[in-house]
Amino acid sequence: MGKIKVSKNPPRIDMTPMVDLFFLLLVFFILTATFRTPEAVQVDTPYSVSNKTSPEKHLITITVSKDNVVFFNVDNGIDTSEHLRRKILNAMAYQYQLKFTPEEYKKFEGMSSFGMPIAKMKDWINEKDAEVRDAMHNGIPLDSTDNQLLYWIRFARNYNPDFEVALKGDQGADYEKVKKVIDVLQDNKVNKFNLTTNLEDVDVSLENL
Amino acid sequence: MAEIIQNEGGKQKGKKRSKRHSTHIDMTPMVDLACLLLTFFMLTTAFSKAKVMEIVLPERDENPQEIKDKPQVDSARALNIILIGNDKVLWYNGLANPAKPPLPKMHLTDFSDDGIRRVLLARNKELFTKIEQMNQDVITGKIEMPRDSIDSNRKRFMRADKKGPVVLIKASENVKYKNVVDILDEMAISNIALYALIDINDVEKKMVADYLAANPSAAN
Numbered sequence: 001m002g003k004i005k006v007s008k009n010p011p012r013i014d015m016t017p018m019v020d021l022f023f024l025l026l027v028f029f030i031l032t033a034t035f036r037t038p039e040a041v042q043v044d045t046p047y048s049v050s051n052k053t054s055p056e057k058h059l060i061t062i063t064v065s066k067d068n069v070v071f072f073n074v075d076n077g078i079d080t081s082e083h084l085r086r087k088i089l090n091a092m093a094y095q096y097q098l099k100f101t102p103e104e105y106k107k108f109e110g111m112s113s114f115g116m117p118i119a120k121m122k123d124w125i126n127e128k129d130a131e132v133r134d135a136m137h138n139g140i141p142l143d144s145t146d147n148q149l150l151y152w153i154r155f156a157r158n159y160n161p162d163f164e165v166a167l168k169g170d171q172g173a174d175y176e177k178v179k180k181v182i183d184v185l186q187d188n189k190v191n192k193f194n195l196t197t198n199l200e201d202v203d204v205s206l207e208n209l
Numbered sequence: 210m211a212e213i214i215q216n217e218g219g220k221q222k223g224k225k226r227s228k229r230h231s232t233h234i235d236m237t238p239m240v241d242l243a244c245l246l247l248t249f250f251m252l253t254t255a256f257s258k259a260k261v262m263e264i265v266l267p268e269r270d271e272n273p274q275e276i277k278d279k280p281q282v283d284s285a286r287a288l289n290i291i292l293i294g295n296d297k298v299l300w301y302n303g304l305a306n307p308a309k310p311p312l313p314k315m316h317l318t319d320f321s322d323d324g325i326r327r328v329l330l331a332r333n334k335e336l337f338t339k340i341e342q343m344n345q346d347v348i349t350g351k352i353e354m355p356r357d358s359i360d361s362n363r364k365r366f367m368r369a370d371k372k373g374p375v376v377l378i379k380a381s382e383n384v385k386y387k388n389v390v391d392i393l394d395e396m397a398i399s400n401i402a403l404y405a406l407i408d409i410n411d412v413e414k415k416m417v418a419d420y421l422a423a424n425p426s427a428a429n
Binding site (some may be wrong): 014015018020022023025026029030031032046047048049050051052053054056058064072107166169171172173174175176177179182186189190192193194195196197198199202204 | 239240243244246247250252254257258259262264265266267268269292354380382387389398399
């Protein structure tokens, strides 16, 4: 009987299937990835039993923070070659007689929600320090004298009538402010919109009624 | 690993043969990288999509003269809910008409399970049981129905309902947004067919002030 040979070399493991699997998963995640866009402000949304999911694209997001600061965000649409954000900013610039450089338009396209008067927009786009930039959000004006939110929504919907509106309010926001935003939406004939909420389960019983 | 492969190649004595194993590629760095990227993408992918609650508001009246022809709320079905902040609500039945005293009695409650939900369910029992029965039948498999028609059936029940309350939700000043969503949520939970979010009127403002004056503890 021959001796059992002990291999001097460490055993080699065939890694090909593992690598195959890794790459498959990797490709899947790359293709399905939708990045979390950095939010300008942390919002603690209220709870509801609604389990309708928010549309991913063609969404206007109006955020009302805890301090009643109103933010606006609009996406570039499914077809990014349409450059919706650029067009909307362009329309706003025309409305308020401001000029933006092509670089500023490009930069604006890649940014997310903002909450400042249009006059401050240029500084916000060009500010490099993220902390200073975040401190610039002091709310989009929506008074009857200077209703910029109205125009943001109007121009966004001009370029793409499919835009849906999601109103993302903080639990601690004042309803008065949210009501103003809703009024602006209704001024734009947006009567159907979504309130962003967290899902919560509720058990209801008819006992002891 | 690369070294191991070389060692193996060296085993062949003397003769110069083309190496059989020369096509082995060391894949470790590639695997490392793939692993790293995979982890990164898995962590950054936003899996849980945001949930939303859809709300539909009535269209604004373009010319106020048409209001005269609008159907009025049946006072037997009307249920008024006034949000007064601090997770407290006041409610009363019927319509408050100063021309026809006495004014309806106000009741204080909150958003707990035994709070406003109880009031709503008691008034909306018939419709609620009907819809709940349908949901149960679908879950237990008694009736088979695609998701879409569950929803459309629910809406059909709601339209056919002639007994449930017409809930008028009013928010007084300094109410937090949370309470407004809470009360809209209660409408969804109790399957209320008809409800509207409207502005508080002067009569009700006075009623709230009177109530709070009579019950000072309610304000906190």
